[in-house]
Amino acid sequence: MIGMLTTTILSFILYALIAIFFIAQNKKYRMTTLKAVGLVFVTLFILSVIIIYIVMPPITIPNMTIANLIVGTVGMVSLYALTKSKPFTKSTKHFDAITGALILLAIITIPGFIILGIFTLDDAHQSITKEEVDEAKPLDQDATPIVVSPEFARNKVQKAMSVVPNTQFYDLGKLQVQKIGDEIVFVAPVEFTGFWKYFRGKETEGYFTISATDVNAQPKFIKSKMKYTNSSYFNHQISRTIYNAHPGYIQSGEAQIEVDEEGKPWYVQTLYKPIGLTNKPNLQNLHVAVVDPVSSNVKLYKSEEAPSFIEGPISSEMASEENEYFGKYVHGWLNSIFGKKDVKIPNESGTEASVTPIFDENGEMHYFTDMSSPKENIDSALGYTLINARTGKLTYYNGEKNNGIMDSKGAKEIVNKEFPEKKWTGSMPVLYNIDGNPTWVVNVLDPNGLFKHYAYIKAADSDFVVFGDTARGTLESYRLALAQDPSNVESTGDANLEKRDGEVERVLVTTQDKKQVVQFLLQDDPIIYTVNSGKAPRAIFLQQGDKVKLEANIRDNQTAIVETIAIEGLTNTEQ
Structure with missing residues (x-):
């Protein structure tokens, strides 16, 4: 509420100056002018409160400047209509001046912010660590x-919604990946399906978890009533709760649920301060708001200093925006349109x-x-x-x-x-x-x-x-x-090689893509060894009973790529 009132008051600075000017210049009709100023002020104030309450514009220089211009213009036009002042006449040239000044200010300021924002794209790119x-x-x-797709996880949880009390009130909210203990899971709150369901229900019932690593896992519902949620209305809405506490920050994406060690859910929202006179993010100064969904208490942290149970202080929306700045604006906005040198999409x-x-x-x-x-x-x-x-x-x-x-x-x-x-x-x-x-x-x-x-x-x-x-x-x-695959049976480079020796028990020579590949087993050794004949030409003559010494990159699936091999009586060392 304090943030909303602050925003509204800041939006009336220009109107106040115009109102004072009108009162000073209309001495003959001062009472009429005062009444008009009061009426316009009350009307604009009420409309502004309603609009700001709905839109929740952060208190930034571009937002407040544009809001002032809108309120000032609407206020000036209204005062002209309600008083005997007539603009653009020889007898009231001072009103010509104020009207012209306001129009000129709008013409300069609004495009100015757009141009400034374009030039600040490079600053946003440079702010990326x-x-x-x-x-x-x-x-x-x-x-x-993570091997379970969110679509699959959401589908499974949707089928389990019947376990939620008063399930007709709710739908599934945003899925968030999180590590709880040693398990990677999706966490999703139940959210209201609309205004009347919120009005009837007042609180949501809890959240679901489902494994992000096991496609056979079933969702679990954890009962934990929440009064402040993304789908609540009025002052119970999470974004409004955060806005009222920190109106000077810009919110990135939708708040998401993360669960602490005791199983208590918290709403987490990425915030940032803009660069200079723009709304572009400073990506070296990101914050996170953590909201208690029961008490509405809001705590603000630098993203890297967020509580340890929070896996994603930086939202996926913010990460996507960071990728955009990194890839497209590597050499500024102009290059992203024309030359596109080093541009990555x-x-x-x-x-x-x-x-x-x-x-x-x-x-x-x-x-x-x-x-x-x-x-x-x-x-x-x-x-x-x-x-x-x-x-x-x-x-x-x-x-x-x-x-x-x-x-x-x-x-x-x-x-x-x-x-x-x-x-x-x-x-x-x-x-x-x-x-x-x-x-x-x-x-x-x-x-x-x-x-x-x-x-x-x-x-x-x-x-x-x-x-x-x-x-x-x-x-x-x-x-x-x-x-x-012959194309893969090549040098393993800097891989850690292991030395092995033994007697050949089984041999298989195959031809693939006009290349011969030799696979063999050693006695009392479960590993399948593979060598490319291009690397060791005489390996194609390998037979059961041959004694070999080799170096190989041994993998944990009991296969190995042979780097060097020596076959007793046939070779010394094949490279």
């Missing part, structure tokens, strides 16, 4: 365990506001987005970004060592074309580094959002696709297929 890395970071399955394949949340090996949440060229009809990825959901730091993996890989749109299209008769579609593509191969991992969903398959797609080869029913099983099948 960023790092560029040449080689793609390995994203192994254990480090990024964020793809919109993400699950939350064009980004996809993932967790790293340290349990920290990041937002993933792949970048593509602004040139049309090019579906190769230039690289991808990871934005830390707590600090906002952006790391760009430029993909220079993996040129020519497809982007997320291309990966989804491969899945879409695989099942046209069933109308199954790809969802939540995330780029993994599997055994040195950039790989798109995509959920396959039916038209109702139900999970059907996982698709593992080699990003550099659209024909190399493995489908499976489980994340782990599909990963193992994909890695085995990689091991059998």
Whole structure:
């Protein structure tokens, strides 16, 4: 309420100056003028309170300047209509001056803010804490365990809504990924379906959780009544609660639910202060408001200093906006329109506001987005970004060592074309580094959002696709297929090599793409060893009973790529 009154009062500064001028210049009709000023003031004040209450404009210089111009213009026109003052006449040139000054101010100010905002795009880009890395970071399955798409999770929770008391009042709110204990889950509050349901219900009943790593998991409903929510009205609305407490901050996206260690839900909202005389964000100074949905108590933190139970102090909407500033405005607005040097366009394949949340090996949440060229009809990825959901730091993996890989749109299209008769579609593509191969991992969903398959797609080869029913099983099948592909049986570079020796028990020589690949087993060793004949030509003569010494990159799926091999009686050391 204080924020709203402050905003309203600030919006009347120009009107007050105009009113004083009218009263001073209309001495002969001062009483009439005073009545007109009072009537206009009361009318405008009431209308302004209503509009500001609905719109909730943050107290920033552009917002308040434009609001002043609107109130001043409407007030001046109203005073002309209600008094004997007539503008644009020889007898009242002073009114010509004030009218002209107000029009000139509007002509200069409003376009001025637009132009200033354009030039500030480069400042917003520069405010990003960023790092560029040449080689793609390995994203192994254990480090990024989110394998359930939000569509699938929402579908499951919707079917469980009947457990909510007075379920006819509610619908499912925004899903938010969070780590509770050692488990990655989606959290979603139940929200009112409309004004009359809010009026009848007053409070919502609680929230749901469902595993983000197990497609067979069932949703759980946790009863926890909430009076202040996104779907509540009047002063019980979360955005209004935050606005009243911090009207000088701009809110980014919709508030989301996060749950503390005791299971208590909190609404979390990203806030920022604008740069200079604009509404553009300073991405080095992001904050988060944490709201108690029972008491409406609001606490403000710097994003990196938010309570530890909050995984995403920076919203997915803010991360998406950060990607936009990073990719499009690398050399300013003009370059983004004409030259487009170094411009990168964020793809919109993400699950939350064009980004996809993932967790790293340290349990920290990041937002993933792949970048593509602004040139049309090019579906190769230039690289991808990871934005830390707590600090906002952006790391760009430029993909220079993996040129020519497809982007997320291309990966989804491969899945879409695989099942046209069933109308199954790809969802939540995330780029993994599997055994040195950039790989798109995509959920396959039916038209109702139900999970059907996982698709593992080699990003550099659209024909190399493995489908499976489980994340782990599909990963193992994909890695085995990689091991059998001649194009992959190459140097493992800086990988940690292990030395092995033994007697050959089984041998299989296959020809693929005009290349011969040798696979063999050693006695009392479950690992399948694979060597490319191009690397070790004499390996094609390997026989059962041969004794070998080798160095190999051994993977956890009991396969290995051989780097060097020596066959007793046949070779010394094959490189």
